[in-house]
Amino acid sequence: MRKSDGDYLRLNSGGDILGITGYADRWGVRAGEAIAFHVSTVRAEYRADVVELLGGMTDPGATDLPVRPVPADCAGTHPGYVQLTDPGSYGELPLPADWLGGGACTVQLRFSPTLPEAGHEQVLFSSGDAEGRHLVKLAVDEAGRLGLTVRAGDTEASVTSGVELRTGCWFFVSASHDPDGGWLRLDVAQETGWQRAVQRDTAEAPATTDLAGARLGETYLAATPVWIDGARYLDHHFNGKIENPRCYARVLDADEVALALGGGAVRPAALVCDYDLGADFATTRLRDVSGNNRHGVLRQAPQRAVTSSRWDGRATDFAVAPEQYAAVHFHEDDLEDAAWATSLTWDVPPDTPPGAYALRLRIAGADGAGAEEVDYIPFFVRRPVGSAPAPVLFLVPSFTYQAYANERLFESGLQEDFMIHSMRLAPQDEFIVRHDEVGKSLYDTHTDGSGVAYSSRLRPVLNLRPHYHNWLSGHVRHLAADLFILGWLRSLAAADSAYDVDVVLDEDLHREGPRLLAGHRVVVTGSHPEYWSRDMMDSLSGYLGDGGRLMYLGGNGFYWVTSAFEDRPHLVEVRRGNSGTRCWDSPPGELHHSATGDHGGLWRFNGYVPQRLVGVGMASQGWGQAAGYRRLPDSHDERAAFVFEGLDPDEVIGDFGHVLGGAAGDEVDRFGFDLGTPAHALRLATSLELDDRYQITQEELLMTAPGQGGTENELVRSDLTYFEIDGGGAVFSVGSICWAGSLAWNGYDNNVARVTGNVLARFVAE
CATH class of the missing domain: 2.60.120.200 (Jelly Rolls)
Structure with missing residues (x-):
């Protein structure tokens, strides 16, 4: 539509469901450096402070986000004003x-x-x-x-x-x-x-x-x-x-x-x-x-x-x-940079611990009445340059966050057939629908029907919020789910310095390469590390070959070939190719990335098959009831005895959880020698039966056929996998997005946390 029509440009026009929002000029900042924030609000003033995000929400109502206020020179009351955006290339x-x-x-x-x-x-x-x-x-x-x-x-x-x-x-x-x-x-x-x-x-x-x-x-x-x-x-x-x-x-x-x-x-x-x-x-x-x-x-x-x-x-x-x-x-709806004026800047103290943080924004309710409105602009703090590497490195799946930035797949209605719960949109989703000027995700199409191939972080990303309730999972996903993992790691580090954690983003690994991983005993992924660049894949492969250890605590990882622009690090690119679980097809002749020349599509067809790298790869997706895991004979191999210390031999693992009710669900990965899982890898456990809301992923099918749901196709499953690599390296993969939601169950006192903790303890100690 034309910008001169109505309120197209007015991000926070009267009557909107959100009265304040914003974005940071970067998603990761080193302690000792500055980070700038861009805020837009309909109120004459707003209050801002910095908080550390201590963990994820266990309450589906999004009322129990654990935070810790952090002293910050930018905290206080600031003048408010509406910032306008000029989309369209x-x-x-x-x-x-x-x-x-x-x-x-x-x-x-x-x-x-x-x-x-x-x-x-x-x-x-x-x-x-x-x-x-x-x-x-x-x-x-x-x-x-x-x-x-x-x-x-x-x-x-x-x-x-x-x-x-x-x-x-x-x-x-x-x-x-x-x-x-x-x-x-x-x-x-x-x-x-x-x-x-x-x-x-x-x-x-x-x-x-x-x-x-x-x-x-x-x-x-x-x-x-x-x-x-x-x-x-x-x-x-x-x-x-x-x-x-x-x-x-x-x-x-x-x-x-x-x-x-x-x-x-x-x-x-x-x-x-x-x-x-x-x-x-x-x-x-x-x-x-x-x-x-x-x-x-x-x-x-x-x-x-x-x-x-x-x-x-x-x-x-x-x-x-x-x-x-x-x-x-x-395209009339392209957006690389919202280009809002800087509202405030935080000079991050050099002694700020690494972790997840947010600028918390608060305004009074409408007409001064009712509860105040709160928004969070998340970011991550890294250690200062020159710091010794911590034993544990948490890799924030920021390229995946960017790929899903402001997605609006709920408008298609297709996913409802795969959901056990009734779809409920969060206020952020309602806002995205009303405001094309916040930009689209790599899952959406442009006004002209062509697929969105570029996604920028220089704009408000409303579904990247620690308090965001995800419409698809019925609870948390992406950042809000990864906070369960970070909260768990934080609690371990507080009790024992052997578990000290560094935090870096995909963008950092892409830019800095193998040296970023060197020195860390173990790398821990987020719950959904789906989008990886070739430089990232090369770095991880080299790290594992040099004796590094990986804990892949998610599902549908290492899936899409992703590129970042050298001169515009805020922008990522994906070409969907013509296979894989996707929302649009790349047009004929347009599979190569403009940023790097890489052939787009799945890593499975471009040299890095996930099963070869981490033992498992994408098998199915669905949002029915998630399941627990039953142990398999490989779990009793002496090589894997440490994984199950403290568990009974027939104990079901993860038949509980904050997301979909179990540890195996959402998007899940399977073990498969046919796709390159190392011959010596151990298939430790597999998910209990998933229902027919879970369907086999498209790239597994050579032709259409019935019987592809969880109750009929044995490939619809999640597998726990472990293998060692010559030189001291090792990989533990869980193959499920829902694992993080079960990790946090009962205050991290459960058998999913026990299994995960056993592996982390071994990987840190070796």
């Missing part, structure tokens, strides 16, 4: 203000609309002055017709093409303004897709617009500037792909237009800019090959490494045929 072209010269011009580009009848204007190219009195604009109107508009003061002229714009087809356009001849001309041709009759049209209209001497200092692709309530934004975003935009400071004749339509180069002295979008894929740079060095910049992360008009299907990697990937896919 576009290109910024640094053309000189006098690029038109005498006022004549030709603008050419190729484009493929993905939402031609969006119900609002969509701008392909716009060049004008700051006041909007002089303008050259190429846009798709509300009815899906392409038009050229030229404005010179109070005089305006326009022309519209008769070519019907069709979703996904490629079109060539050459738009000219001739002040001497007194006309506008629009040449449009459809270049791809079967046509009943050839779609090529030349439309002309009279024009008395005089742009001689006009200073058009603001030139954009895929958007145009607007003023809303006294503030300036980019609006009327184009949904679709744009290829090779170029501008000339004169009118091209018919032969030159025909040459350009045929793919030829037209390079007169009047060439102002010529953008090759088939280069610099991992950056925001738009390369100008005109020789004028007017390199542009992409804003709000439109998608790169996408097929362009010349893609013939023979190459599926942009590095092999970059000229076939010379386009950028723009």
